[in-house]
Amino acid sequence: MNATTVVAIDGPAGSGKSSVSRAAARALGFSYQDTGAAYRALAWTALDREVDTENPAELVALLADFPYSIGIHPDDYFVRVGAVDVTEAIREPRVTAVVSAVARVPEVRSFLVELFRSVIRSTDRPGIIVEGRDITTVVAPDANARILLTATEEARMARRSAELSTESAAKTAQQLSSRDAQDSKVVDFMNAADGVVTIDSTELDFDQTVQAVVDLVRTSD
Numbered sequence: 536m537n538a539t540t541v542v543a544i545d546g547p548a549g550s551g552k553s554s555v556s557r558a559a560a561r562a563l564g565f566s567y568q569d570t571g572a573a574y575r576a577l578a579w580t581a582l583d584r585e586v587d588t589e590n591p592a593e594l595v596a597l598l599a600d601f602p603y604s605i606g607i608h609p610d611d612y613f614v615r616v617g618a619v620d621v622t623e624a625i626r627e628p629r630v631t632a633v634v635s636a637v638a639r640v641p642e643v644r645s646f647l648v649e650l651f652r653s654v655i656r657s658t659d660r661p662g663i664i665v666e667g668r669d670i671t672t673v674v675a676p677d678a679n680a681r682i683l684l685t686a687t688e689e690a691r692m693a694r695r696s697a698e699l700s701t702e703s704a705a706k707t708a709q710q711l712s713s714r715d716a717q718d719s720k721v722v723d724f725m726n727a728a729d730g731v732v733t734i735d736s737t738e739l740d741f742d743q744t745v746q747a748v749v750d751l752v753r754t755s756d
């Protein structure tokens with residue numbers, strides 16, 4: 536059986552990781568894993584069970600009963616905790632506000648890294664694109680293609696606020712900037728590690744960005 540082609544894509548908030556990865560996976564006939572959804576689903580679970588998201592021990596205790604599942608077909612994306620579909624809920628500002636606190640707990644990270652790797656192994660398609668913050672460096676450092684997808688903070692803020700109607704642009708910008716600052720204390724996703732190709736989409740439109748990823752995968756396989 537052919538080995539699965541693994542594509543790792545990291546980058547800051549609003550750089551286009553999820554939407555570009557999903558479209559590129561569709562174009563390549565690959566699966567697609569949004570690893571941020573797992574951190575968000577755990578944060579959602581903590582809020583749902585009224586767990587203190589600033590208490591690492593309480594967060595780690597949630598992992599014993601965290602029935603997380605995610606759709607990895609680009610056209611069948613869903614995020615569930617048990618039977619509850621949380622695909623939309625995990626994007627709510629109340630979840631985004633606490634996800635970085637959840638993501639900085641080492642035991643949470645090591646648990647989810649193993650979960651991400653099991654999802655990679657589970658794909659029945661010839662390849663899988665995995666996107667997040669630490670994919671090129673921790674989850675899949677031996678991936679066939681490793682990409683840092685970035686854009687200027689201004690471009691990322693504009694894109695994120697264009698899709699979040701419930702928050703003011705100023706509030707979205709402040710939240711995005713502070714989350715990047717918190718996240719980069721845990722994982723460096725602003726500088727490409729050795730062997731990682733940087734794609735800066737600031738001057739590219741969506742389709743050009745997708746094409747850049749597809750071209751890179753096709754030349755690296």
Ligand SMILES: Nc1ncnc2c1ncn2[C@@H]1O[C@H](COP(=O)(O)OP(=O)(O)O)[C@@H](O)[C@H]1O
Nearest residue numbers: 548549550551552553554694736739740741744
């Ligand atoms: N190159 C691009 N040009 C314009 N808009 C883009 C581009 N890449 C992504 N977007 C849009 O920016 C928004 C944020 O993209 P998303 O995939 O959610 O980013 P991330 O997952 O990195 O936070 C989405 O509405 C997406 O369609």
Ligand SMILES: Nc1ccn([C@@H]2O[C@H](COP(=O)(O)OP(=O)(O)O)[C@@H](O)[C@H]2O)c(=O)n1
Nearest residue numbers: 548549570571572574634635638667668669
């Ligand atoms: N591989 C990953 C993916 C996400 N995360 C955390 O999860 C949060 C949400 O990730 P996301 O990819 O859904 O966020 P966006 O970049 O889509 O805004 C990030 O802000 C990080 O705190 C992480 O630590 N490691």
